[in-house]
Amino acid sequence: MTAVIGVAAGDALHAASAEGAPGRPHAALKQEYLDAVVAQGAAPLVITPDAAAAAAAVTARIDGLLLVGGADVDPARYGETPLNDSVSPGPARDALELALLASVQTRGLPILSICRGHQLLNVSRGGTLWQDLPAQRPDALRHGQCGPPDADGHEVRVAPGSLLHRIVGAERLAANSFHHQSVRRLGRGLQASAWSADGMVEALEDPAQRFVLGVQWHPEELLARPPHRALFQAFVHEAERRTTG
Numbered sequence: 159m160t161a162v163i164g165v166a167a168g169d170a171l172h173a174a175s176a177e178g179a180p181g182r183p184h185a186a187l188k189q190e191y192l193d194a195v196v197a198q199g200a201a202p203l204v205i206t207p208d209a210a211a212a213a214a215a216v217t218a219r220i221d222g223l224l225l226v227g228g229a230d231v232d233p234a235r236y237g238e239t240p241l242n243d244s245v246s247p248g249p250a251r252d253a254l255e256l257a258l259l260a261s262v263q264t265r266g267l268p269i270l271s272i273c274r275g276h277q278l279l280n281v282s283r284g285g286t287l288w289q290d291l292p293a294q295r296p297d298a299l300r301h302g303q304c305g306p307p308d309a310d311g312h313e314v315r316v317a318p319g320s321l322l323h324r325i326v327g328a329e330r331l332a333a334n335s336f337h338h339q340s341v342r343r344l345g346r347g348l349q350a351s352a353w354s355a356d357g358m359v360e361a362l363e364d365p366a367q368r369f370v371l372g373v374q375w376h377p378e379e380l381l382a383r384p385p386h387r388a389l390f391q392a393f394v395h396e397a398e399r400r401t402t403g
């Protein structure tokens with residue numbers, strides 16, 4: 159059966175459309191995320207940031223959850239205050255996505271979380287983040303790459319035997335990199351499954367679950383490359399298993 163993938167949207171305050179003047183709030187989601195789901199034969203269900211109170215009802219109607227990139231997680235969620243002006247929290251999204259993660263994990267549904275989603279997954283388990291790598295880790299690689307989104311940013315090393323390794327079938331992977339924050343202390347029950355050369359956690363997973371995976375890079379921009387497309391293939395395949403019980 160066709161799997162229904164819940165995709166949590168962000169908001170764009172300055173979007174213009176035929177329905178309203180620029181400056182009015184719009185729910186927003188980069189098309190590539192939806193295309194990546196549809197290309198695997200699944201149906202995306204877009205979840206808007208104001209749906210936090212309905213997270214359990216939404217969860218009952220989906221077979222997998224995709225969390226995507228966007229604004230920074232509010233540092234208050236891990237007991238800190240914003241380090242500097244580069245930190246731009248999106249509190250409404252935090253509330254929605256934390257509620258979704260809680261109810262989805264109760265049902266044991268597959269979770270693929272990307273960039274901000276990867277960081278939020280870590281925070282949801284009590285983990286912390288580097289709020290601003292250029293300020294806090296000037297020794298780190300350049301993780302905010304220039305150039306097109308499908309250009310190589312840096313390589314990642316994949317942990318042998320991890321879920322990620324089984325999916326991509328390689329111990330080294332060229333990835334893109336568009337983040338100024340990064341996982342710092344890992345959350346409960348999570349293991350790192352990929353690192354950049356400077357030791358930053360570029361992927362994490364919960365080995366006690368069938369499919370709870372976060373990646374710091376943007377595979378939705380790299381669908382022409384089999385290892386990155388395979389992330390969506392494996393995720394949707396796992397969601398399809400849920401539809402047949």
Ligand SMILES: [Mn+2]
Binds near residue numbers: 301334354360374
């Ligand atoms: Mn990176």
